[in-house]
Amino acid sequence: GAVVSQHPSWVICKSGTSVKIECRSLDFQATTMFWYRQFPKQSLMLMATSNEGSKATYEQGVEKDKFLINHASLTLSTLTVTSAHPEDSSFYICSTGQGAYNEQFFGPGTRLTVL
Amino acid sequence: AQSVTQLGSHVSVSEGALVLLRCNYSSSVPPYLFWYVQYPNQGLQLLLKYTSAATLVKGINGFEAEFKKSETSFHLTKPSAHMSDAAEYFCAVSVGNDMRFGAGTRLTVKP
Numbered sequence: 679g680a681v682v683s684q685h686p687s688w689v690i691c692k693s694g695t696s697v698k699i700e701c702r703s704l705d706f707q708a709t710t711m712f713w714y715r716q717f718p719k720q721s722l723m724l725m726a727t728s729n730e731g732s733k734a735t736y737e738q739g740v741e742k743d744k745f746l747i748n749h750a751s752l753t754l755s756t757l758t759v760t761s762a763h764p765e766d767s768s769f770y771i772c773s774t775g776q777g778a779y780n781e782q783f784f785g786p787g788t789r790l791t792v793l
Numbered sequence: 794a795q796s797v798t799q800l801g802s803h804v805s806v807s808e809g810a811l812v813l814l815r816c817n818y819s820s821s822v823p824p825y826l827f828w829y830v831q832y833p834n835q836g837l838q839l840l841l842k843y844t845s846a847a848t849l850v851k852g853i854n855g856f857e858a859e860f861k862k863s864e865t866s867f868h869l870t871k872p873s874a875h876m877s878d879a880a881e882y883f884c885a886v887s888v889g890n891d892m893r894f895g896a897g898t899r900l901t902v903k904p
Contacts, residue, residue, distance in 0.1 A: 679839060687806050699797065708888060721836075721894045779825045779844040780887040784836035 680774055681705045684785035691762055692793055701772030707752035710776040713745075716769040728755040734755060741792045762792045766773045794835075795820035795886045797867075799895035807903045810869040816884030819865065826867045828858055831897075837841040837883065843867060854878070872893045874902045 681704040689706045691697050701711055714722040724745040724748050727735040734747035744766075759766055769789050772783040800815040818824060826846055829837040841852025848860045858869045867884060879902045884895040 682836075688890075712892075713857075719897075720900075724892075727890065773836045773837075775890050777842075777894075779891060780843055780892065781825070781827055781839055782887075782892055783836075783839070783843050784829075786836045787834065789834065 679777070679781075680708075680783040682772065682774055682785040684770075684772060684788050686788060687786060688789040688791075690791045690793065693763050694761055696758055696760045697762055699759075699770055699772075701755045701757070701785055701792075703748060703753050703774055706774075708755075709752065711755040712773045712775060713747060713751060713755075713757050714771045714773065716767075716787075722771065725757075729757075740768045759790065760764050762790070764792045765790045766790065784787060794893075795822075795824055795891070797826075797884045797886045797895040799882075799897055799898050801885050802896065803899045803901065805901040806874045808871065808876055808879050809836055809893050812869070812874045812878065813899065814869040814882050814900065816858075816867045816869065816882075816895060817865050818867060818886045820886055822888055824886045824888060826858075826860065827887070827892075828852065828856070828867075828869050828893060829883045829885060829894075830854075831881045833880075839867060840869070840882075840896050854883075874900075876904065878902055 684701045711728040727734045728749040730749045749755040771787040773784040827842045828840040843860045851857045
């Protein structure tokens with residue numbers, strides 16, 4: 679399967695600051711990437727679909743202006759949490775949808791803690 | 794829209810015992826089905842996938858799953874649990890790029 683990396687693996691920030699999370703596909707060109715959010719002991723919640731060279735598609739209830747997604751190249755998508763608050767603390771996971779049967783390959787995740 | 798339901802948020806087995814994790818799906822079109830495993834503070838790793846080629850699917854780490862259309866099920870099994878199998882398991886269904894996950898089942902393996 680595809681290899682996906684995320685950076686950083688964990689980040690702690692103060693309330694009101696912005697945090698950028700990078701998602702990279704290491705061994706193929708990804709036209710589509712997905713961003714998920716996972717709360718403790720819960721399932722993954724799709725936040726948005728990132729499309730290379732175009733605007734991301736956000737799921738209902740996800741604030742576009744708060745969670746900025748940029749997919750400027752076929753190997754990199756970024757998620758920026760703007761003006762982060764403690765309720766944004768979560769585990770953020772990216773994935774690609776390049777499998778032949780639409781399987782997704784996931785990055786290792788980024789744990790964000792907002793103080 | 795498609796969806797999956799995982800029965801049992803927590804399953805506990807003894808080492809060496811059979812593992813059975815249940816998943817039922819709902820889809821208006823023939824689905825692709827997946828099982829993923831997640832270890833603490835890590836992303837998801839694909840265990841196996843059903844793509845309609847065969848109803849019994851074998852995956853990594855000794856796991857397998859059987860697609861039963863009549864029961865709309867895709868249960869995950871492993872004949873003998875190992876301590877290293879302790880993790881969170883997610884069943885997922887996809888139609889096109891739209892993938893939906895179940896709530897997850899936490900597997901505990903007792904020595």
